[in-house]
Amino acid sequence: MSDLLDLLGSSAYWVAVLRIATPLILGTLGVLWCERAGVLNLGIEGIMVAGAFTGWLAVYQGLPLWAGVAVAALTGATLGLLHALLTIGLALSQHVAGLGITLLATALSYFSYRVSFPKVNTPPTITPFAPMDWLGLPVLSAQTPLTLLALALVPVSAWILYRTPAGLAVRMVGENPQAAEGQGLSVASVRTSAIVGGSALMGVAGSFLTLSAFNAFFFSMINGRGWICVALVVFASWRPGKALIGALLFAFFDALQLRVQQMGDAGIPYQLYLMLPYALSILALVLVARRATYPQALMKPYRKGER
Numbered sequence: 001m002s003d004l005l006d007l008l009g010s011s012a013y014w015v016a017v018l019r020i021a022t023p024l025i026l027g028t029l030g031v032l033w034c035e036r037a038g039v040l041n042l043g044i045e046g047i048m049v050a051g052a053f054t055g056w057l058a059v060y061q062g063l064p065l066w067a068g069v070a071v072a073a074l075t076g077a078t079l080g081l082l083h084a085l086l087t088i089g090l091a092l093s094q095h096v097a098g099l100g101i102t103l104l105a106t107a108l109s110y111f112s113y114r115v116s117f118p119k120v121n122t123p124p125t126i127t128p129f130a131p132m133d134w135l136g137l138p139v140l141s142a143q144t145p146l147t148l149l150a151l152a153l154v155p156v157s158a159w160i161l162y163r164t165p166a167g168l169a170v171r172m173v174g175e176n177p178q179a180a181e182g183q184g185l186s187v188a189s190v191r192t193s194a195i196v197g198g199s200a201l202m203g204v205a206g207s208f209l210t211l212s213a214f215n216a217f218f219f220s221m222i223n224g225r226g227w228i229c230v231a232l233v234v235f236a237s238w239r240p241g242k243a244l245i246g247a248l249l250f251a252f253f254d255a256l257q258l259r260v261q262q263m264g265d266a267g268i269p270y271q272l273y274l275m276l277p278y279a280l281s282i283l284a285l286v287l288v289a290r291r292a293t294y295p296q297a298l299m300k301p302y303r304k305g306e307r
Helices: 002-009 011-036 044-060 065-089 094-116 145-163 165-175 177-182 187-213 225-235 240-263 270-289
Strands: none
Touching: 011 044, 011 145, 011 165, 011 187, 011 225, 011 240, 044 065, 044 094, 044 187, 044 225, 065 094, 065 187, 145 165, 145 187, 145 240, 165 177, 165 187, 177 187, 187 225, 225 240, 225 270, 240 270
């Protein structure tokens, strides 16, 4: 018990929590913007893979780190536009289109990696973002600028969503697209903008792993984080502030299981420790989701003029 208390009291543990939470914060905000506009985007897993690869490849080819982040965001936005064309323009199933985007983006990323590095056994490396030692704060100083960006985007997203006409338009098309159309809004344009912007955030979430947390791209590095982000949006009741709490909660459990494995009984299968963050997150999701108020037009295709 004392070992656990020492662990929770150490700054190194909370540094790990914030580092693990960063891509979840960015990805969850991206999903939140899409779903607030009434569109489910299950392409997040593939978009994060593509963002991780293209951002890393851009830096490997000589571009600055922030240019790599921009490339990852552009990659995500492009895939988001494709998702919008399928789900809004053609009114296809949002589930099927999202899964198709995930498969397409993942396969293209792996194929491009193999084509770019056909004879490489060890992934090439880059120089990633450096910690922000100049901040002089115990936990934040050990983080990189992308973590600071992720934290800043939470209040910015909340302000845009609840304090600006653009945010009101997004919420209207997600709740009642017919009423939004009656007010002169283009439902298709608003939804497309939300999907493209949200997908850009998903791309940046993936780039954090290759440009900040690690210094290379390798297969399966996203490891289901996209699906966790989809669940965290439900946990957060589609609110940016609660999305931050949900991401930190999952990261808390994930960092805990890594350290409990190191100091736990060797007779306990390690799979039980790996299961811990997911099991506890599912429990929290079940307890919260029953009271969640979801956007009323979520996953409902809309054509102009329909009633």
